[in-house]
C-alpha cells in the first residue's frame with residue numbers, strides 16, 4: 001500500500017509515529033494509500049527546520065522572493081493536469097472542477113509575485129523639527145496552515161503564497177483525506193528555488209494540530225475548515241499568544257426576486273448548488289424564492305437535474321463526482337431521509353440513482369418548502385442537496401438570511417439595480433454576489449465571511465493576507481542637527 005509521508009527540510013520523511021489513516025478513491029470506494037499521522041516530535045522536527053530556514057529566508061531580497069514565486073507559478077502551470085488529476089483521484093471532484101480550483105489558487109501565486117510592491121511601508125517626513133516617522137513590514141517567523149479536504153490545492157495556496165513571499169517559513173498540515181497534492185506542491189516549490197525548510201508538510205490529525213497550536217516557535221496559524229474546529233483553533237491558538245485567522249463553515253443563500261431571469265437563476269443555482277458535489281464553502285445551499293417566482297424556479301431547476309451527468313473523474317463527460325467519504329455521503333443522505341417528516345417536499349431524490357454502489361455517490365437532490373427549524377435548513381449539509389424556501393417579500397428574505405448563524409457568502413438575482421444595491425447594504429454576510437452565485441473574491445481582494453463563518457477579524461489572502469503575515473514596526477528617528485555635521489552641507493541649514 002502506498003504511503004503518503006511528510007515533507008520536512010526539503011525532502012520526504014517517512015513517518016515514525018506508527019499511526020496512519022486510510023486514503024480512498026471516492027469514486028470506487030477502494031482504499032488507495034495510507035497517510036502518515038505525525039507525532040508531536042515530528043511536528044517539532046518540522047518547526048526546527050522552519051526556524052533554521054527563517055534566519056536566511058527572512059534576509060533574502062524581495063526580488064529573490066518574487067523570482068521564486070514567478071518560477072513556481074510557471075511550474076504549477078506546466079503541471080496543471082497532473083495536479084488536477086491528483087486532486088480528482090483523492091477528493092473525487094471531476095478534473096475540470098479540480099482545474100477550476102487550481103486556477104483560483106494560481107491567482108494567489110500571481111498576487112504574491114508582486115510582493116516588492118506590497119511590502120512597502122509608509123513614511124512621514126518632519127513630524128517634528130528634524131524628526132521622521134516610518135513604518136516597515138516584517139515577517140512573523142514560522143507560520144502554519146491547517147486546511148480542509150474540499151480544496152486541497154487552492155486553500156493551501158491562499159495561505160502559503162503570501163506567507164512565504166512575505167519572508168516567513170510555512171508549515172502546512174493538509175487534510176488527511178486528500179493529502180497527496182501537498183507533496184507535489186512542495187516538490188515544485190523546491191524546483192522553483194525555494195530553500196529547504198521554508199515550506200514543510202506535516203501530515204496528520206488532531207495530534208499534529210494541537211502541537212502546532214501550542215508550539216512556542218510558531219507565531220501564527222491560518223485555518224480553514226468547519227465551524228466547531230475553527231472556533232477551537234481560534235480560541236486555543238490565541239490563548240497561546242498566536243495570531244490566528246480561522247474560517248469556518250457556511251450556509252449560503254441565493255435570493256431570487258420576482259423580476260429575475262428564471263433561466264439564468266436556475267442555471268446559477270444548479271452550478272453553484274451541485275458543482276463539486278456541493279462540497280464548497282461558497283456553494284449555494286438555499287434558494288430563497290421571493291413572491292410568486294417559486295413554482296417556475298423549482299420547475300426550471302428540477303428540469304435541469306437529469307441532464308447533470310454524475311460519475312467518476314475518469315469519465316470525461318462527468319460534471320459531478322462522488323462525496324469525500326462513505327460516512328459523509330450517508331450523513332448527507334440522512335437529511336433527505338428526515339426532510340419529509342419535518343414538512344419539506346423532496347422534489348428530486350438523489351438516492352434514486354444507478355451510480356456504482358461502491359463509490360461514495362449521491363446524485364443531486366432538490367427539497368422544496370424548507371423552513372427554519374428544519375435540520376436541512378439549520379445545518380451545513382455540505383453535499384448536493386439544494387433547499388428552496390419560499391417567502392413573500394424582500395424584507396422576509398433579508399431577515400431570513402440575516403438570522404442564520406452563518407454569514408459566508410450570499411447572492412441576489414434581480415434585474416433591478418436599486419434592489420441589488422439595497423441588498424448589498426442590508427445583508428449581514430461577508431461576500432455578496434449580484435447575479436453572481438459564487439462571489440469568491442479575486443486574489444487582489446480578500447476572502448472572509450461574517451458570524452460563525454469566521455473567528456477573529458482577519459480575512460484571508462489579498463491585502464488582508466499580507467497584513468496577516470507581516471507585522472508593523474514603526475520607527476521614530478532624529479539625526480544630529482545639520483550644524484554639527486562633519487560633512488559640509490552648505491550653510492545655513494535649519495530644521
Ligand code: NAD
Nearest residue numbers: 147148149174175206209224225226229247248249250281
Ligand atoms: P474539518 O474542520 O473537519 O477539518 C479541517 C482541518 O482541521 C483538517 O486539516 C483536519 O485534519 C483538522 N481537524 C479536524 N478535526 C480536528 C480536531 N478535532 N482538532 C484539530 N484539528 C482537526 O473540515 P473539512 O471537513 O476538512 O472541510 C469542510 C469544512 O470546511 C466545511 O465546513 C466547509 O464549509 C469549510 N470550509 C470553509 C471555507 C471558508 O473559506 N470559510 C473554505 C473551505 C472549507
